Structure formats: C-alpha cells, structure tokens
Amino acid sequence: MTDFVCVPFYDLFQENGHVPAVRANLLPLMAGLRRSILEIGAGTGLITTSLADWTPAEIFALEPSAGMRAVLLSRLSSRPELLGRITVLSCDALTVALDEPVEAVVMINVMYALEPDYRKRLWPVLAASVETAGLLVFTWRDGGPPEPRPLRELQARQVGRHTYTVLSQILDSGEEACRARYVYRITEGDKLISEEEITGYAYFPAWNVLSRELASAGFIQAEGAEGLLVWRLA
Numbered sequence: 265m266t267d268f269v270c271v272p273f274y275d276l277f278q279e280n281g282h283v284p285a286v287r288a289n290l291l292p293l294m295a296g297l298r299r300s301i302l303e304i305g306a307g308t309g310l311i312t313t314s315l316a317d318w319t320p321a322e323i324f325a326l327e328p329s330a331g332m333r334a335v336l337l338s339r340l341s342s343r344p345e346l347l348g349r350i351t352v353l354s355c356d357a358l359t360v361a362l363d364e365p366v367e368a369v370v371m372i373n374v375m376y377a378l379e380p381d382y383r384k385r386l387w388p389v390l391a392a393s394v395e396t397a398g399l400l401v402f403t404w405r406d407g408g409p410p411e412p413r414p415l416r417e418l419q420a421r422q423v424g425r426h427t428y429t430v431l432s433q434i435l436d437s438g439e440e441a442c443r444a445r446y447v448y449r450i451t452e453g454d455k456l457i458s459e460e461e462i463t464g465y466a467y468f469p470a471w472n473v474l475s476r477e478l479a480s481a482g483f484i485q486a487e488g489a490e491g492l493l494v495w496r497l498a
C-alpha cells in the first residue's frame with residue numbers, strides 16, 4: 265500500500281505545512297456550528313481535533329486509508345475528552361451513509377486525490393449527507409495543475425540522528441491533471457537509511473468545471489475564505 269510510504273512523514277511536514285493557514289481561515293467559517301460535522305479525508309486528524317476544539321459538534325471523521333486512520337486514532341486516544349463525540353469512519357467518501365444529515369461537510373486537501381468522474385459522483389452524495397442550507401467547505405486553488413519540473417526537495421526535518429526529506433517532481437501536466445512523483449528519504453549524515461517513492465495523478469479542476477458540478481448537485485456558492493470555498497445546500 266503506497267499510503268504506508270508517506271504516512272510516517274505526514275505529520276512531520278503537514279503540521280507546519282498547509283495546516284496553520286487552513287486552521288486560521290477555517291475557524292471563522294465554523295462559527296455557529298453546534299450539532300454535527302462530516303470531515304471527508306480526515307487523514308491523521310490534524311484538522312479533526314481543531315474542529316472538535318472550535319465547536320461542540322459531533323464529528324464524523326471519514327478516512328479510508330488504514331495507515332492515516334491509525335495515526336488519527338492515536339491522536340484521538342491522546343485526547344480522551346474528545347472520544348465521546350468523534351466517530352471514525354473507514355469507508356471512502358462515495359459510500360458514506362449517515363443516520364441523519366450533518367450541519368456541515370469539511371474536506372481539506374482531498375480534492376486533488378479525486379478523479380474527475382469520482383468527484384462528479386461525490387457532490388450528490390455530499391448533498392444527501394448535509395441538511396438543507398448546510399455547509400460544504402473545501403480547499404481549492406485556482407490555476408490548474410503545476411507545470412512539469414525536475415525533482416526538488418520540498419522540506420527536511422530532523423528526528424534525532426535522522427533527517428526525513430520529501431522531494432517532488434511533476435512528470436507531466438495536462439488540462440486538469442498532473443502526474444507527480446514523490447520521494448520519501450531518511451538519511452543519517454551521508455548514509456541512506458531508506459528511500460521509497462510514489463507516483464500518481466493529482467487533479468486541479470478549473471472554477472467553471474467545479475461550479476457547474478456543484479450547482480447541478482444543488483449547491484449555491486456562499487462567502488468563503490483564503491484557499492477555502494464554501495457552498496450551501498439550497
């Protein structure tokens with residue numbers, strides 16, 4: 265499973281990666297939520313625990329990767345006061361089936377992983393999962409996929425005597441998708457401890473594509489925040 269290659273690196277890099285800005289911009293959008301939130305692609309729970317800290321809502325943290333879910337459950341077990349109101353779902357987003365619709369669906373840094381056909385089928389599923397006038401909040405950036413570029417280091421972190429480094433390369437790039445290569449390297453000085461890599465597609469839908477899909481699933485755009493789109497179920 266490719267996810268086990270990147271899971272050990274995830275918190276090391278993302279805690280100080282996209283997470284601080286997302287937390288700052290997401291917090292005001294969650295104001296007033298009291299009852300329930302569905303988080304799609306909860307990952308290791310970096311956003312999940314923030315949602316639980318900001319709101320009194322019950323949270324359904326959906327995460328299909330067993331590796332990511334293991335870290336999520338480990339994080340939750342270190343916050344026993346949250347265990348009573350966070351349910352971890354192991355299904356993928358398309359097969360989610362809640363007992364009742366939630367007040368909000370939150371999806372942070374997940375859309376890049378969804379193939380266009382999967383994404384188109386997802387919006388009606390989310391529309392069925394959220395209450396009328398409920399929120400759908402997700403990360404999106406304009407500009408399409410990145411252009412091809414050679415392998416370069418993204419970031420490195422020291423863990424004891426070892427250095428954890430992530431490198432990425434964009435192999436090719438089209439209208440909506442690019443093929444990216446990620447290298448996960450652990451070294452001790454000049455000695456290579458381990459190196460594994462993943463190659464896969466990432467998707468960056470244009471605004472007109474996305475807005476058409478969401479409108480046809482019954483969503484209306486609402487005011488968002490930097491890097492975050494907000495839609496309401498009509």
Ligand SMILES: C[S@@+](CC[C@H](N)C(=O)[O-])C[C@H]1O[C@@H](n2cnc3c(N)ncnc32)[C@H](O)[C@@H]1O
Binds near residue numbers: 305332
């Ligand atoms: C980059 S991580 C983001 C995790 C978390 N939201 C965060 O911001 O730290 C993307 C997550 O989406 C999950 N994911 C990918 N495809 C999915 C799908 N079809 N349904 C639900 N989750 C999915 C992955 O397993 C991964 O944990």
